[in-house]
Amino acid sequence: MKISTIGYSVKQGIKNIFRNKMFSLASVATMGACIFLLGIFFCIVVNFQNMVKQAETGVSVSVYFVKGINQERISEIGDLIRKRVEVSECRFVSAEEAWSDFQKDYFKGNEDLAAGLEDDNPLADSEHYEIFLSDVSMQNSLVIYLQSLEGVRQVNKSEMVADTLSNFNVLIGYVSIGIIGILLAVSVFLISNTVIVGIAVRKEEIAIMKLIGATDVFIRAPFVVEGILIGLVGSGIPLILLHILYNEVVEFIEGRFSTLTIQFLTFLPSSYVFSKLIPMSLAIGLGIGFLGSFFTLRKHLKV
Amino acid sequence: MISLEHVTKSYTVGVPAVKDLNLQIEKGEFVFVVGNSGSGKSTLLKLLIKELEPTEGRIVVNGQELNTMKRKQIPKFRRGIGFVYQDFRLLKDRNVYENIAFAQRVIQTPGKQIKRRVPAMLSMIGLAEKYRSFPKELSGGEQQRVALARALVNDPNILLADEPTGNLDPKNSWDIMKLLEEVNETGTTVVVVTHNREIVNAMKKRVVALDDGAIISDEKKGVYENEN
Numbered sequence: 001m002k003i004s005t006i007g008y009s010v011k012q013g014i015k016n017i018f019r020n021k022m023f024s025l026a027s028v029a030t031m032g033a034c035i036f037l038l039g040i041f042f043c044i045v046v047n048f049q050n051m052v053k054q055a056e057t058g059v060s061v062s063v064y065f066v067k068g069i070n071q072e073r074i075s076e077i078g079d080l081i082r083k084r085v086e087v088s089e090c091r092f093v094s095a096e097e098a099w100s101d102f103q104k105d106y107f108k109g110n111e112d113l114a115a116g117l118e119d120d121n122p123l124a125d126s127e128h129y130e131i132f133l134s135d136v137s138m139q140n141s142l143v144i145y146l147q148s149l150e151g152v153r154q155v156n157k158s159e160m161v162a163d164t165l166s167n168f169n170v171l172i173g174y175v176s177i178g179i180i181g182i183l184l185a186v187s188v189f190l191i192s193n194t195v196i197v198g199i200a201v202r203k204e205e206i207a208i209m210k211l212i213g214a215t216d217v218f219i220r221a222p223f224v225v226e227g228i229l230i231g232l233v234g235s236g237i238p239l240i241l242l243h244i245l246y247n248e249v250v251e252f253i254e255g256r257f258s259t260l261t262i263q264f265l266t267f268l269p270s271s272y273v274f275s276k277l278i279p280m281s282l283a284i285g286l287g288i289g290f291l292g293s294f295f296t297l298r299k300h301l302k303v
Numbered sequence: 304m305i306s307l308e309h310v311t312k313s314y315t316v317g318v319p320a321v322k323d324l325n326l327q328i329e330k331g332e333f334v335f336v337v338g339n340s341g342s343g344k345s346t347l348l349k350l351l352i353k354e355l356e357p358t359e360g361r362i363v364v365n366g367q368e369l370n371t372m373k374r375k376q377i378p379k380f381r382r383g384i385g386f387v388y389q390d391f392r393l394l395k396d397r398n399v400y401e402n403i404a405f406a407q408r409v410i411q412t413p414g415k416q417i418k419r420r421v422p423a424m425l426s427m428i429g430l431a432e433k434y435r436s437f438p439k440e441l442s443g444g445e446q447q448r449v450a451l452a453r454a455l456v457n458d459p460n461i462l463l464a465d466e467p468t469g470n471l472d473p474k475n476s477w478d479i480m481k482l483l484e485e486v487n488e489t490g491t492t493v494v495v496v497t498h499n500r501e502i503v504n505a506m507k508k509r510v511v512a513l514d515d516g517a518i519i520s521d522e523k524k525g526v527y528e529n530e531n
């Protein structure tokens with residue numbers, strides 16, 4: 001295709017958009033609504049997954065030992081634990097460390113209170129392994145295994161958190177795939193419908209072009225340009241809205257629930273979220289615009 | 304150049320619009336096709352650009368066998384033929400200039416050349432001032448002239464004109480016929496469907512007369528005969 005022909009097709013595609021203002025507007029609006037929903041969903045999913053991940057890394061299992069156990073057996077148990085695939089980290093916490101951690105947590109600001117107990121560690125029996133999991137869903141089987149080990153007195157786990165988080169994560173995965181799939185299907189359907197109507201309206205014109213000797217490619221090109229432009233504009237506008245909205249909402253939630261923010265509600269920076277969302281949305285808009293118009297034309301443009 | 308052998312075309316089964324046509328037109332000929340309304344003249348022309356498929360028979364145009372022509376070859380084949388439709392078939396959404404330029408864009412003519420050629424065509428058909436008008440803003444005769452300019456802009460080998468003077472006054476009709484004659488003199492094969500008895504009789508060209516889908520006479524330097 002020659003440059004002049006490409007220029008002609010782009011010009012004609014833009015003209016077509018303005019000629020059928022209402023239709024183009026409807027397509028951009030529906031496309032925009034789909035991308036907007038998709039974007040909202042994406043923001044929620046990535047943030048939630050991030051929160052879950054952070055919460056997950058905080059989920060630990062503690063293994064306490066029977067009284068009078070020797071150091072040899074303790075390190076044996078440590079080796080066994082580290083061999084498990086679901087274990088991402090296994091840390092030995094001595095009684096002294098446990099005590100100083102405890103002090104840090106509970107005597108903050110009045111260290112002198114704790115100083116009185118210095119020589120008599122109240123947590124003398126509290127040496128243990130602290131185990132972090134790479135996969136929270138494996139927690140139960142790990143606990144059963146740990147309890148079966150000789151020399152283990154007690155295994156503490158965070159039951160509620162682990163189960164809820166892993167279930168939630170799986171659920172969110174499915175729901176997001178489902179909703180995104182539906183939205184994409186709707187978008188393809190809409191663009192394709194817009195093109196079909198465009199063809200119907202210009203059926204006579206297309207027939208005339210064919211009789212003058214225009215090739216299929218020459219007739220299709222403006223329609224494809226139209227589809228691509230609608231796709232790009234339809235994904236660009238919601239991106240701008242989403243960007244504004246994201247920053248507002250994050251600011252609002254962080255302001256409202258500032259006490260929670262530190263431990264749980266940590267939001268991803270908008271630069272990170274949008275570095276993924278912008279190319280993804282534009283690619284989807286462009287792809288749907290192109291494929292939607294291209295395949296519809298192929299099916300309906302036979303004279 | 305144009306050859307029809309036993310060509311029949313039925314729009315509805317058993318009712319042929321043209322039947323068992325045999326016709327040879329040589330390169331550079333000027334041929335009038337005459338006949339009553341409904342005698343099959345437009346059908347004949349449409350068969351020649353493969354707008355219609357014959358129900359039976361063999362058609363060769365510009366050395367190309369139409370029956371076996373592949374879909375992909377059709378656009379290129381049509382570009383060698385200028386066609387003026389009885390109902391003009393201009394692109395409604397484009398102005399006069401763009402309608403004529405469109406035929407050039409289709410064959411990927413460089414923009415510079417289009418800018419030179421289209422105005423020349425416009426002044427030839429006497430519509431230089433109306434180049435920005437849209438088809439619906441033109442009279443029937445004006446639309447007809449635009450259609451003719453579009454058919455001629457690419458210098459076709461063959462010009463098929465379906466009543467190109469149907470909506471014109473006698474003076475304009477004569478101008479257009481003179482134009483077609485000039486085009487013919489440059490080597491283009493011209494086939495003109497017309498009801499204009501005066502012009503046919505005066506121009507002394509080959510006349511093919513159709514009646515009820517069949518050729519009833521075919522004479523060199525013929526005249527318009529009306530059975531009624």
Ligand SMILES: Nc1ncnc2c1ncn2[C@@H]1O[C@H](COP(=O)(O)OP(=O)(O)OP(=O)(O)O)[C@@H](O)[C@H]1O
Nearest residue numbers: 314315320338339340341342343344345346347389
């Ligand atoms: N698309 C069509 N579908 C069905 N029948 C048609 C169609 N086009 C033409 N016909 C019929 O075919 C016959 C020939 O039509 P055609 O248009 O070729 O006549 P014509 O000689 O061009 O007439 P006119 O001088 O009025 O233009 C007519 O009987 C007409 O009714």
Ligand SMILES: [Mg+2]
Nearest residue numbers: 344345389465
């Ligand atoms: Mg006719």
